Amino acid sequence: MSAWVDTDTKLVVQGLTGREGTFHALAARAYGTQVVAGVTPGKGGSTVEGIPVFNSVAEAVKKTGANASMVFVPPSACADAIMEAADAGVALIVAITEGIPVNDMIRAKAFLARPECRAANGEKPRLIGPNCPGIIRPSAKVKIGIMPARIHKPGFVGVVSRSGTLTYEAVGQTTALGFGQSTCIGIGGDPINGTDFIDTLTLFRDDPETQAVIMIGEIGGSAEEEAAAWIRTSLKKPVVSFIAGRTAPPGRRMGHAGAIISGGKGTAAEKVKALKEAGVHVADSPALMGETLKKILPGR
Amino acid sequence: MKVHEYQAKEILRGYGVPTPRGRVTDSPEEAGRMAKEFGGRAVVKAQIHAGGRGKGGGVKLARTPDEAVEHSKKIIGMQLVTHQTGPEGRRVKKVLVEEALDIARELYAGITLDRAIGRPVLMVSAQGGMEIEEVAAKDPAAIVKEPFDVAWGLQPYQARKLAYALGLSGDTHKKACAFFVALAKAYVETDASLAEINPLLVTGQGDVLALDAKMNFDDNALFRHPNIKEYRDLDEEDPLEVEASKFDLNYIKLDGNVGCMVNGAGLAMSTMDIIQYAGGKPANFLDVGGGANEEQVKNAMRILLSDRNVKAVLINIFGGIMRCDIIATGVVNAVKEIGIAVPVVVRLEGTNVEEGKAILKNSGLAIIPADGMKDAAEKVIASLGGGK
Numbered sequence: 243m244s245a246w247v248d249t250d251t252k253l254v255v256q257g258l259t260g261r262e263g264t265f266h267a268l269a270a271r272a273y274g275t276q277v278v279a280g281v282t283p284g285k286g287g288s289t290v291e292g293i294p295v296f297n298s299v300a301e302a303v304k305k306t307g308a309n310a311s312m313v314f315v316p317p318s319a320c321a322d323a324i325m326e327a328a329d330a331g332v333a334l335i336v337a338i339t340e341g342i343p344v345n346d347m348i349r350a351k352a353f354l355a356r357p358e359c360r361a362a363n364g365e366k367p368r369l370i371g372p373n374c375p376g377i378i379r380p381s382a383k384v385k386i387g388i389m390p391a392r393i394h395k396p397g398f399v400g401v402v403s404r405s406g407t408l409t410y411e412a413v414g415q416t417t418a419l420g421f422g423q424s425t426c427i428g429i430g431g432d433p434i435n436g437t438d439f440i441d442t443l444t445l446f447r448d449d450p451e452t453q454a455v456i457m458i459g460e461i462g463g464s465a466e467e468e469a470a471a472w473i474r475t476s477l478k479k480p481v482v483s484f485i486a487g488r489t490a491p492p493g494r495r496m497g498h499a500g501a502i503i504s505g506g507k508g509t510a511a512e513k514v515k516a517l518k519e520a521g522v523h524v525a526d527s528p529a530l531m532g533e534t535l536k537k538i539l540p541g542r
Numbered sequence: 543m544k545v546h547e548y549q550a551k552e553i554l555r556g557y558g559v560p561t562p563r564g565r566v567t568d569s570p571e572e573a574g575r576m577a578k579e580f581g582g583r584a585v586v587k588a589q590i591h592a593g594g595r596g597k598g599g600g601v602k603l604a605r606t607p608d609e610a611v612e613h614s615k616k617i618i619g620m621q622l623v624t625h626q627t628g629p630e631g632r633r634v635k636k637v638l639v640e641e642a643l644d645i646a647r648e649l650y651a652g653i654t655l656d657r658a659i660g661r662p663v664l665m666v667s668a669q670g671g672m673e674i675e676e677v678a679a680k681d682p683a684a685i686v687k688e689p690f691d692v693a694w695g696l697q698p699y700q701a702r703k704l705a706y707a708l709g710l711s712g713d714t715h716k717k718a719c720a721f722f723v724a725l726a727k728a729y730v731e732t733d734a735s736l737a738e739i740n741p742l743l744v745t746g747q748g749d750v751l752a753l754d755a756k757m758n759f760d761d762n763a764l765f766r767h768p769n770i771k772e773y774r775d776l777d778e779e780d781p782l783e784v785e786a787s788k789f790d791l792n793y794i795k796l797d798g799n800v801g802c803m804v805n806g807a808g809l810a811m812s813t814m815d816i817i818q819y820a821g822g823k824p825a826n827f828l829d830v831g832g833g834a835n836e837e838q839v840k841n842a843m844r845i846l847l848s849d850r851n852v853k854a855v856l857i858n859i860f861g862g863i864m865r866c867d868i869i870a871t872g873v874v875n876a877v878k879e880i881g882i883a884v885p886v887v888v889r890l891e892g893t894n895v896e897e898g899k900a901i902l903k904n905s906g907l908a909i910i911p912a913d914g915m916k917d918a919a920e921k922v923i924a925s926l927g928g929g930k
Contacts, residue, residue, distance in 0.1 A: 343763035405808020463657040486811040497807025528812040529916035
């Protein structure tokens with residue numbers, strides 16, 4: 243599939259009646275996303291600004307044909323909400339919530355990976371996040387997430403990041419240069435996530451709208467190294483990267499649950515090295531992501 | 543969250559993981575009585591969160607109860623310096639007094655999350671006593687790994703595989719298997735992020751025990767473990783970090799001179815990076831989060847300025863959801879209330895940025911505005927009167 247969200251994306255918001263849920267559901271609708279339903283157990287039958295609320299995702303899907311979900315459920319119940327969405331046949335589940343226990347996410351991910359777990363369209367359900375800003379595709383006017391719509395502009399740069407605010411930084415820079423974005427995806431700052439760099443890079447490879455990629459990583463884990471190996475063999479489009487945390491002390495969790503150098507592994511230096519060896523143009527400063535891209539694009 | 547060795551052992555015993563007999567105390571006389579109870583010979587171990595206690599003189603073998611008293615007198619109250627404490631060391635408040643056992647072999651067992659496969663993995667090695675990172679670097683083949691599923695735990699066949707890999711046989715093999723299964727159960731059920739037994743002891747009688755134990759826990763899961771949450775020892779944490787946590791601020795103290803306040807973890811980390819790139823040194827990591835209010839901004843300023851090393855401040859906000867005018871008001875009020883003697887550079891971007899900039903400009907305060915991250919970093923370094 244060359245796009246994960248399109249004009250036919252119909253969104254159900256799990257946790258719609260909460261403060262964050264309401265705020266971001268309305269912002270998504272104002273941007274152009276079809277927000278067709280909300281789910282809050284016990285509040286079925288009510289509405290939020292004209293959006294009908296259901297007691298379960300299954301009911302919301304049945305009544306409204308929702309095929310994507312944005313999850314704002316609190317951390318202690320969020321893994322359950324993700325599994326409920328998958329069981330209801332939702333094809334794309336975007337989990338914004340920060341602070342889900344690791345063991346809960348391991349279970350939710352295993353649940354989604356079962357062969358019998360299929361979305362209504364017959365494909366495997368895709369989870370983006372948790373602890374992420376979500377996904378936005380300016381050309382289709384679809385946003386599922388908490389990113390500020392205003393800074394985006396339809397264009398050709400695919401942006402993928404483990405960090406929310408750094409994604410906005412890359413978006414701001416590419417908008418200022420007139421490049422715009424094809425799709426921006428935050429894969430989240432947790433150690434266990436549904437969609438990784440390689441999934442997203444595969445999407446960008448197959449997406450005709452995407453002509454260049456900005457990939458933003460950070461310390462912790464080895465997802466950037468794995469992505470570098472994949473880029474080397476499988477991606478011809480130009481890639482610019484930035485890795486946050488060159489100055490981070492080892493053994494400390496830098497805000498994100500997944501941003502930690504442990505046992506000397508997961509350093510920025512290792513990641514930068516792997517990416518450079520794969521032909522990726524690594525910006526030394528987060529202020530230079532856009533400029534680095536401009537330098538390598540002939541005629542722009 | 544980290545806990546002390548004696549607390550980790552308490553938790554592990556609850557899951558049937560064998561440990562030496564022992565108790566914790568802050569009294570040397572009590573330590574002597576315990577040694578007597580254990581037959582005269584005992585090990586006195588300083589209880590601090592950092593590793594490397596033995597090399598720093600925080601672990602001593604007492605051959606008599608009197609020696610246990612002597613050792614305890616020296617250890618309790620000492621500033622114990624190890625490779626993990628920094629040069630200032632950590633004050634020892636308590637010692638764990640344990641029976642001294644007859645050591646036949648020292649092995650290693652540890653469980654942590656393997657992020658690449660998304661499952662916990664139990665690692666064992668015959669080279670107990672050595673740090674596992676060191677073993678991994680020198681002789682990776684010496685480490686045998688067994689990933690297991692959180693839903694059904696470590697299976698007996700997996701435990702057998704590990705015990706055979708360690709060359710154990712007979713009764714000791716059986717005891718090691720039971721040990722591994724219990725350790726895995728403790729790891730999953732307590733939502734641990736690390737359970738490390740180093741050394742894992744095999745005694746001359748063939749018993750298998752946790753001679754040392756280190757456990758860390760998933761902060762996000764502590765809500766369902768109130769008993770473990772009780773083990774938090776604030777004396778083991780930086781006082782400014784403890785203060786910040788009261789206001790839901792994510793603050794980590796570093797040793798540079800440029801304080802920073804940022805929204806978002808990734809941006810906060812890269813703000814530290816860009817300060818260094820511009821020739822300075824970050825004094826802290828501080829993420830005020832996506833929805834910070836005026837009060838939080840004020841507290842954040844107060845906390846980062848209580849670090850005496852801070853000679854300049856960089857505020858870097860990309861307000862997506864957060865409105866720049868609210869941040870600006872918070873900064874202005876904080877500066878007015880606290881009074882700031884160091885230069886403050888502010889970079890604002892995002893929602894209501896013009897209003898935010900106007901508030902800063904019209905405040906009459908000596909706040910240095912910046913455009914973009916690069917400009918901000920350069921201006922803050924320039925304000926120090928140095929750098930490149």
